[in-house]
Amino acid sequence: MSINNKDFFDDDFEVIYEEDLSDLQFKEEDDDYQDALSSLSELDNDGVDDDFSDRRRNSDKEKRKKKKHGVPNLVSPAAKTAKAGGKAIYKIGSFLLRAATLILIAIITYTLGLSFWKNHSAYGNILHAVNEKNYILGAYAGVALFLLLFEIITFLLVLFGSKNGVRRGNPADKGRGLFSFLFIYTGSLLSSLFGGLIPASPAPLQGMQGALAVYGSLHSVLFTLCLAGVVSCLIRRFIIR
Numbered sequence: 501m502s503i504n505n506k507d508f509f510d511d512d513f514e515v516i517y518e519e520d521l522s523d524l525q526f527k528e529e530d531d532d533y534q535d536a537l538s539s540l541s542e543l544d545n546d547g548v549d550d551d552f553s554d555r556r557r558n559s560d561k562e563k564r565k566k567k568k569h570g571v572p573n574l575v576s577p578a579a580k581t582a583k584a585g586g587k588a589i590y591k592i593g594s595f596l597l598r599a600a601t602l603i604l605i606a607i608i609t610y611t612l613g614l615s616f617w618k619n620h621s622a623y624g625n626i627l628h629a630v631n632e633k634n635y636i637l638g639a640y641a642g643v644a645l646f647l648l649l650f651e652i653i654t655f656l657l658v659l660f661g662s663k664n665g666v667r668r669g670n671p672a673d674k675g676r677g678l679f680s681f682l683f684i685y686t687g688s689l690l691s692s693l694f695g696g697l698i699p700a701s702p703a704p705l706q707g708m709q710g711a712l713a714v715y716g717s718l719h720s721v722l723f724t725l726c727l728a729g730v731v732s733c734l735i736r737r738f739i740i741r
């Protein structure tokens with residue numbers, strides 16, 4: 501039995517194609533579903549990973565604590581010993597250099613005093629200087645006493661002078677005595693060069709001239725002593741810290 505299409509459709513029949521909305525909607529819903537599943541999977545994995553990481557970190561901390569308590573700290577006693585040794589060396593070095601400065605000041609004082617005493621008799625008897633109104637000897641003795649008192653005061657300042665400031669946990673040594681060495685040698689050198697320019701009258705100037713002549717004659721000896729003193733003071737001030 502044959503079927504003729506014309507029996508069912510006339511000549512004006514048209515076929516219209518519409519979009520399959522149901523299929524598109526289904527695909528979108530399907531994608532949302534997959535996204536939701538993937539999100540849940542990621543949350544589960546994150547939670548597991550975080551728990552595992554926390555447990556691992558706690559375990560590592562416990563291991564480190566055990567190692568810390570189990571191994572003795574050998575560095576700390578060594579560091580304390582080194583620090584104590586450094587302080588001891590500092591104190592010994594500072595003491596020796598300070599003692600050297602004091603010894604040099606004492607030698608300079610003795611040298612000046614001995615030289616002035618040996619040459620004072622050329623200007624009269626010191627015991628009768630006041631009664632005889634010996635101004636020459638008085639001026640001579642005045643110059644000598646000024647230099648000797650200057651050195652004695654410097655000696656006491658170095659010996660008992662306070663130390664200001666702190667360097668590396670130790671009292672700072674300011675190198676006291678440096679000025680005295682520079683002053684004593686410079687004065688002796690200038691006296692040897694210009695002492696003879698002082699006039700011989702009136703009488704006190706004659707005594708001053710004689711004292712400066714004695715003082716200037718010592719400039720060679722004082723150079724060595726004062727140079728050593730300057731070095732000791734500079735080391736105390738800038739190196740021993």
